[in-house]
Amino acid sequence: MTGSPLLVAADLHKSYGPTPALEGASLAVWAGEVVAIMGPSGSGKSTLLHCLAGIVVPDSGQVRYDGRELSGMPDAARSALRRTRFGFVFQFGQLVPELTCVENVALPLRLERVPRREAERRAAQWLDRLEVGDVAGKRPGEVSGGQGQRVAVARALVTTPQVVFADEPTGALDSLNGERVMRLLTAAARETGAAVVLVTHEPRVAGYSDREVVVRDGRTRDLERTW
């Protein structure tokens, strides 16, 4: 944790109508580290993650990535950021059911205008790395939850992003498959130097992190820092 952080959120506030989701959340993420965000259900973890990733614009406070203010950016710029610098692994519903696994993984590259062949070659490599090379030609509906999740990890990493955002990536998996996904995700992230922001309520999954941040009632407590 030396040098300046890659991603900084300061004093974020966000409400959905009358419901406050974030009430002064702050967080810094350094390059290459794995940060676990934990806390009770409804405390605002997902909202914080979405703000960090530029998916949701906070009502107040700022999110800076690499020195740039996210909330001031137009949608296209934030989309571009998601495409090139960020990767996402969510609990489910992220793979496109119409495409095969390898095509799904190649998708972010193709959005970046990488030719199809090249994109799919790289996608296949990533599938191998995540030990799901054998399902490359299948559609998401034909693979198990654990395999699908590893395909999603491959897709998150295929653009060699700076930050991978993972919201309950193991939420729908048993512990063996959950651990496998986490082991592969963190190993690959460390190899490529990507930071991982991991929302989870499973302590064992959080065990894969370098650092933990607890969210309660929309506010963050960075335990390592306070104590």
Place this chain on the structure above:
Amino acid sequence: MVSEVLLGARFAVAGGRDGWTRTLFTAVGVGVGVALLLLAASVPGALQSREQRGQARAGFHAGDVLPAGPGTVLIASVVTTFRDQEVYGNLVRAEGPDAPVPPGLVALPRAGEAVVSPALRDLLDSPEGPLFAPRLGGARVTGVIGDEGLLGPGELAFYLGSDTLGSGRAVRLDRFGEPQPAHEPFGPMLTLLIVIIFVVLLLPITVFIGAAVRFGGERRDRRLAALRLIGADRRMTRRIATGETAVAALLGLAAGGLLFLAGRALVPLVTLWDISLYAGDVRPWPPLVVAIALAVPALAVVVNLAALRGVAVEPLGVTRRGVPPRRRIWWRLLLPATGLALLAPMAGGGGVAAAPAEYQAAAGTVLVLVGAVALLPWLIDLLVRRLGAGPVGWQLAVRRLQLDSATSARLVGGIAVAVAGTIGLQMLFAAVENRSRTAGDDVTRAQAIVRTFGRTDLPESLARLRGTPGVAGAVGTYEIAAALPRGGPDRLQLLVGDCAELAAFADLGRCADGDTFLVRSAESGSVTASQLRPGGRVALGDDGRPWTVPTGARRVPARAQGPVAPRDAILATPGALDPGTLPERETATFVRFVPGDPDALERVRSTVLAADPLAQVAALTPVRESNRFASIRRGLYLGIVVTLLLIASSMLVGVLEQLRERRRLLAMLVALGTPRRSLGLSVLWQTVLPVLVGLVLAVGFGLGLGVVLLRIAVVRVTISWAAVGWSAGLGAAAVLLTTALSLPALWRLTRPDGLRTE
């Protein structure tokens, strides 16, 4: 840029069975619509081809009378009808070896020979053949008229050879074909009607295409959200969606082309509006084809993008759908208001005479109907928002509609346009029919009139007619127009016949050959008749040959129960006026049939034509409902039914799709103990509620449109509740059909084991 469109295209064709079925549904839906559009685009061309062939075979000659020569032909029309179908009959006589041959014939038939159209040949070969055969005068059929000589495959036509045809009753030609285009086949009023019918039928088809494009739309939107998450920006998602829709629309275009070609092959089998067409005639006008080919994908893309605007496709859109934008009312009201503003000045009559007025009327109608489509979602929203909780089925349906009423609004929009248009047109038809019905013939006196021209021997002809089976009676006289030498323009008729014949027209009292009678009907205010007295002079026929009414002529009253309504006339026995001395000897014979013999008329036609091919038989009908109106109305109903079936089918697809998407939920509801009846009811409500709104709106707009059209046609405004009932009933039937057809799928999907099949 292009790569995203291609990616979208890939989505359209990839994606396993599910993806394929969706694309297929869209393609078929669009295809059906496109085929219908192409058909409509072919109508002008088809009519034009007919007209061209009609002109090419016309025996028309303008200018100086041609001298007979080796290259001339004499031709005369044989005017006859079989059942209700007019027959194109000709009597021809070649005057030399180089005589011109009409199109479709190899050579001119000689006397005793006939060349007939395939349809007539089939008729002659059929059991009904003997009813027609005598009209060919026993001639041998030596050939068949080729397609280029016929208006359509169903046309009854013949060329009968003659060696007695004289130039007095015929036209002499040195070539066939009419140089100038024939006049417009429909009057302005009819043209207006036809334009509006097209609008009424094509608008729902357009709406239908719009709906077909959105088959599987929800699923696609969710996929786009997933793409947003991995960094596709809004423009990219739009391009991807565009690519996907465009592929489906293009497939639809191709499907439409194929359907059209297949349908075209069936065209010769159909005779609609008394018109049959060759498959080759049904050729869409190229600019229209180009327009369709461009407009359909464009429409598809626009509809899809508009639908995308309604859902906020955000990266998290997977779970959190955007609230649909509040519907604004002003522009929705603007459309029908503009339409009415266009139509209003035309009300009061006279407005449809000029060509631009047709376009104005069409534009006004389109705007009013499109306005109905635009108002519908707003009204449905308004209604659904207010609806509260109720039984489970009701609640499921209402909540579903509150979340997304646009899908059903799109489909119901089609129904609304179809129903509103039908109501408006039906009102117009009902009114116009009433008006034309008053001009019917009085069939209590006679049911047919036979007219002959030329050297006919009347007594012989009368004997033949009276001997024809099915004829109850016949009264015939020579008929010649008479006028006072310096009188007004009125003419009266001079009838020459035996006392027995003349007695049918007036109470003669005594009568012997050589007598003359003057008949004056009570109602007649004719000056000519009042100035005519015995010993007076009249001018006969076209050349005004003078004739003196014999001084012994008596005035007699017209007979009330005669073969025709009482009228002013001079009745003369052959002794008073020798018909042989008349320049034109025209006879008119009134024929009564034995009631209930449908073939009697055909036998009379045959009898008459066998003796004189140039004679004419006119059947009298009680209601002279404009034939065209009747067939147009039938066409309209047919079109509406087809349109409603189309829309019902696309509603069905929509419902099935929703059911499939929510199969887990449904299975869960059943597992929880929700009665399937409730689920069935929810499907029913979900379709019924929007359709109810749609029908109310359609009835309102239809009546409004009808009133305006009636005002334009200057007809007294009466509301035809039967038309309203029929049209709305057809719309309602479409909904019930949809629901009924979707129930088996619902039953299948709501088996509790559906929970596992995810």
Place this chain on the structure above:
Amino acid sequence: MMCIVLSMSLGQTFLGLLESGPRHGYDLKRTYDDRFGNARPLHYGQVYATLSRLLKDGLVELDGVEPGEGPERKRYAITSAGVTDVGRWLGTPEKPEPYLQNTLYTKIVLAVLTGRPAADLLDVQRAEHLRLMRELTRRKAEGDLAEQLICDHALFHLEADLRWLELTSARLDDLAARVRS
């Protein structure tokens, strides 16, 4: 903490190892340390005390003594009584250990009673637990299968503690109300 096999069952563990064949005491210690000892090797004294107890109970017998000095020259073999004993031991479930009165609970109640910030206490504990879990996760990633199983066992226990900590912090207010009343 890391000593998974409790001393009371050291005898049975030795018996189990001897089932595959007679061994020297030194061998036994080495094998045990490899398999189960983790960071804490056995003392020779412990080994020979246990073996002599087993000998006395007739569960092992001397298989032979090699020439030379020292107890390490003896070879032990399992008796049939010993085999029976191992079977019985393996078949007997361990008594679940409900830590009804553990230190942590005492600390929290005391903190609440004395008006100290119990939430902070919980958070500190939580951080400590997670730190340990992280370390174990790391070791697990580097170790072999045996190492992984052992670490997982500890991790699941720690996770259970942590969940309890979370639950408790969510119920601190209730607790405070109860305790103070």
